[in-house]
Amino acid sequence: MTAPSGSISKNATAYTGRGETNRLKGDLEAAIIDFNRAIEINPGAALALVYRADARRYVGELDRAIVDYNAALAARPDFPLAFVGRGLAHEKLGHIEQARQDFEKVTGLNPYQYDTSAGALRTARARLAALDSGAPQPVIPPAPKKAVNQYSIPTPDVVSTPAAPPSPPQKTVQAEKPRPKASASPGRRIALVIGNSAYRNVGALANPQKDAEGIASSLRRIGFDDVVLAVDLSREKLLEALRSFADRAEKSDWAMVYYAGHGIEVNGQNYLIPVDARLAADRDVQFEAIPTDQVMAALEGARKLRLIVLDACRDNPFAPQMRKTTVPVVEASGRSAAGDRAATRSIGRGLGEVRVSGASLVVFAAKHGQVALDGEGGNSPFAVAMIQRIATPGVEINKLFRLVRDDVMEATAGRQEPYTYGSLPGEDLFFVASN
Template sequence: MGRRLAFLHLAFLAATIAAMPAAAETRVALVIGNGRYAAVAPLPNPPRDATRVAEALRGSGFQAVTVVSDASRSELIAALNTFSEAAERADWALVYFAGHGIEIDGTNYVVPVDARLKSDRSIADEAVPLDRVLQAIEAARKLRLVILDACRDNPFVASMRRTSATRSIGRGLARMEPEGGTLVAFAAKHGQTALDGEGEHSPFVQALSRRLPTPGLEINKLFRLVRDDVMAATGKKQEPFVYGSLPGEDFFFVRDDSGRPPVQAAPALTAKLPSTAPPEAPPAKPAQVAALPPIQSNPTAGGNAPVNGPLVSFSRSNSGWQATISLPEPAIGLSWRLGESGAYADTDLLDVIDQRTGRRMPNPSFHLDVGTAAATIYLRYVDAAGVTVGPFPIAFDPRVALVRDQRRIIEMVGGSWLEFRNFNGVLLYYTSLVSYRCAIKELRIGLDRPEPDRVVVLPPCDEANPFAIPSSFVPYLKAPPGTRSASAQIVYADGSVSAVKQFRR
């Protein structure tokens, strides 16, 4: 029962180094790369492709990009539920999925890594229909986009038992017609299969990540150029296809405000992509942030006061800590040091051009080992004029960071604290809360009551393995058969109390 839910720790972090200096729209993205399949041969590229696409989206003006790798079905549903809440407040909402996708009886599904699919009837229980992905973005105000690099051969066909002779199991994905204002881009058109490629990224991702940061490229033209690039790189064996339609307004990932005419088609891609050339003229020298005073500690989340130093958030996973940095100005280099002495380590550069500097973006994150003790982290960066700014001291306390991170996730997944299931009676699961129990002092639940009336005892917080659920613990309540609703309230570790949330069966 030690289910890994660490992927949610990256959920919807604030912008780190935005590619646009003043983006008019709010843009959010969920990027999923499933490669480590349990029942069929793994796919090496999807997790790498997801990282590459996320970098390109960040460089194209998306303020919040969440990356999920090797997600099980429950993790995939949880990520979509959380993302739908962000999409409600966004102008643009985008979901990218790389991995296995299959079509059965004309319905498209994306396949989680824990799917077994021993029969065609298993698909509804073990996979996620594409319509569920579309539901996650439907509330976005202007543009809704799903990109699927998932049109591969169905690897489950050989072992999948057919329960109906008339049930079709197709190659690739089936064509579809999403509602107005929504686009669904397939890496290969209906009935075709997509290629993983011979390099570290699929041909589709190589083309897409190259085109996304291009200024002045309208979205329909962008996908037409991606189509040409992929066909050239695969010898016309793979043709991407876009379904759906948009209103009359133009949509740009990166606008061109220079007054130059719209971008023209670039030379087609070959199997190996050329590097992106710098702009013809260097960007104007930005105003300096003069005499930045060092910050004494990381400001608390949610403050609106102006900040002239880096902001850092820490997210814990089973492999350690991820520190994510937001800088107050454009930068061309970023480095850090743990403790009072030693050499600074560069975060390296992303394969994304920052349109403000005309140079590659510094990677806005770095990794700390699981056992890293409380310490001061020193950050410094090189601004667009080549001046080193800092160092800035950032306090790191693993206990404080764990509680803060888990509370943030709990509040973001408020719609999935409780879940009713029918299995030998009515069961009320609170699994996600058990996984983030280090931030919880007390959990209260009520059945058919507007106010919770019972305290649910959770396992102790295990800081060494905080997300694992002990094998002896049962993360659900058995409810009476006629139960119609439940309420929940949390007392957090600092003693503050959440609002009461209601859940209907």
């Protein structure tokens, strides 16, 4: 007896969803088994085909991934995710013209047709800009089929290099809308780069100091005028560094803070954790940590760009020892509610979403509510992507952070997704302009 089409679709969807859950756990073998089952039930399930193709691409099975992307496009000829995924697989294989054609195809599709279309379009435009730059593209090793550690992944050793001179750009088939004119000179650019590794009251972190050193070196190589590197800062030292940086930001065009270390979200506010923090109770955060609003305030004098980059979205190591306290429930009128009712302070997973205005960007190594992974090769996957991409010439800053996002997604098999908050009005800005 043939099952009703509705139940077939439902079963395929269930296997697809479980496959995605397994992928997010780092178990790509189990994910592919689930996608296989979904496709057996419904051979035309374009989303399951793309997800299986992505999983195969992550583990280095590039030819098989392309077969799946082709099947997805046969079922859904206008599917942006399939074009982007196939382009990424072609790029890894060195098939640059085929990759370019796939990315260009996305720029001609309706960006509102699917929920994922806008993201696919941003990726396609960023990849085209990277290919046009003439700079060598990072080599990202295949992800393990099954993660050994839920909190870390293997990462390669990286060395920051100066910006490579670009080869003549190749024209793309689909032209973008006219963009704001780029400034001839970026002006004075300064950065405060912080790496907190040696925590005194919880275990030390392996990556932040090396990450900060690599980022600072990269910024100096691409021409930042003033880069201050600071490691293992206590609360007093962190406040002192921000106060000094605020004075210099008033005389600068770009002001950037990069922070690697522990961060925490409490009651909707994000905090950076100094190395001397104890955090015996949740209420101690406001006294022992530094709110990110205070970091943003240190940049507000910069004329063109205020940029905060946070590789601080790790699991909260203080949680096991942190005593939960309560706060009085307040009525809508502003008066305390009657009785003994109380609310516990909420402590989020990772960092919380932020609101950004003006010429400002806040970049998280992992989007709100998600935990960033540590790297087993000395640097975090996010820092590796930053160091490898920051010297790419001629790639506008929003596109550059899209490339960083895509590189981290590739390296972590989609388990970690960096996220950028804010947008930049006016002229395009570049870490390294085209020659």
